[in-house]
Amino acid sequence: MATSSNYWEDLRKQARQLENELDLKLVSFSKLCTSFSSGSSRDQRTRDPRSDSHGSSQDNMLVAMTAELEQLLASLNAVNDKMGEYANTPGTLSHNAALMHTLQRHRDILQDYTHEFHKTKSNFCTLREREDLLGSVHRDIESYKSSTGVNNRRTELFLKEHEHLRNSDRLIDNAISIAMATKENITFQRGMLKSIQTRVTTLANRFPTINSLIQKINLRKRRDSLILGGVIGICTILLLLYSFH
Numbered sequence: 634m635a636t637s638s639n640y641w642e643d644l645r646k647q648a649r650q651l652e653n654e655l656d657l658k659l660v661s662f663s664k665l666c667t668s669f670s671s672g673s674s675r676d677q678r679t680r681d682p683r684s685d686s687h688g689s690s691q692d693n694m695l696v697a698m699t700a701e702l703e704q705l706l707a708s709l710n711a712v713n714d715k716m717g718e719y720a721n722t723p724g725t726l727s728h729n730a731a732l733m734h735t736l737q738r739h740r741d742i743l744q745d746y747t748h749e750f751h752k753t754k755s756n757f758c759t760l761r762e763r764e765d766l767l768g769s770v771h772r773d774i775e776s777y778k779s780s781t782g783v784n785n786r787r788t789e790l791f792l793k794e795h796e797h798l799r800n801s802d803r804l805i806d807n808a809i810s811i812a813m814a815t816k817e818n819i820t821f822q823r824g825m826l827k828s829i830q831t832r833v834t835t836l837a838n839r840f841p842t843i844n845s846l847i848q849k850i851n852l853r854k855r856r857d858s859l860i861l862g863g864v865i866g867i868c869t870i871l872l873l874l875y876s877f878h
Contacts, residue, residue, distance in 0.1 A: 640719065641716070641719055641732070644712055644715055644716045644719065645716070645735070645739075647712045648709060648712045648713065648716070648739050651705055651708055651709040651712065652709065652739075652742055652743075652746070654705055655702070655705050655706065655709065655746045656746070656820070656824050658698065658701065658702055658705065659702070659746065659749055659750060659753070659820070660817055660820065660821070661698070662698050662699075662702060662750070662753060663753050663813055663816070663817060664813075664817075665694060665695060665698060666695070666753060666754075666756070666757040666760075666813075667809075667810055667813050695757075699754065702750055703750075706743070706746065706747055706750065709739075709743050709746075710743060712739075713736065713739055713740055713743055716732075716735075716736050716739065717736055719732070720732040720733055720736050738831065742827065749820070756809075760809070763802075800876075801876045801877060804872065804875070804876035805872075805873070805876055808869060808872040808873070808876075812865070812869065815865070
């Protein structure tokens with residue numbers, strides 16, 4: 634039994650270590666995506682041969698970090714599967730409730746990290762496609778100006794409209810950067826709250842009165858989350874409306 638207990642504790646240590654690594658890597662991945670987007674916008678406005686090599690280096694870093702995160706998620710999933718197999722063995726039935734509760738907690742953390750990884754990756758791909766499109770339009774304009782040398786009224790209007798679009802794009806980039814910075818802070822706070830919640834849950838299982846208090850705290854936390862989400866949504870909508878007027 635001692636050997637089985639040690640095996641379970643080893644699995645939990647592996648899971649916590651992978652979760653900590655994922656938390657740090659996801660924050661770094663988010664920052665790298667943000668810096669890549671900002672750097673791409675500057676490179677489109679000022680073309681420089683050095684910017685191409687810098688962009689290639691960032692591409693390599695993104696590919697490497699993406700592969701590393703996928704490997705960490707796969708490793709954490711494998712550890713969770715082993716914990717699930719252990720929790721369902723006949724010799725652990727007396728502790729099954731506590732084991733299943735711990736296992737479910739680790740599975741929830743894995744699901745959160747997987748969702749955050751795919752969301753950040755998807756947002757980055759969307760930003761990159763938009764910047765590539767704007768860069769293509771800018772290059773077409775420059776090519777047209779150099780080939781014709783004519784600065785007629787229609788070209789001026791087109792350039793002014795393009796400048797307006799670029800200004801709107803910069804405002805949106807700023808809004809996205811603020812949102813990502815807010816998300817990083819929330820992610821850090823969430824990690825701290827998860828650690829505290831795990832400890833409090835353990836105490837709550839021993840003391841029913843504390844369990845009732847925790848339920849009230851959770852209700853208030855959900856309400857605060859809804860209010861915070863509403864405020865962020867309204868601010869984002871106002872920024873978008875302001876950028877297009």
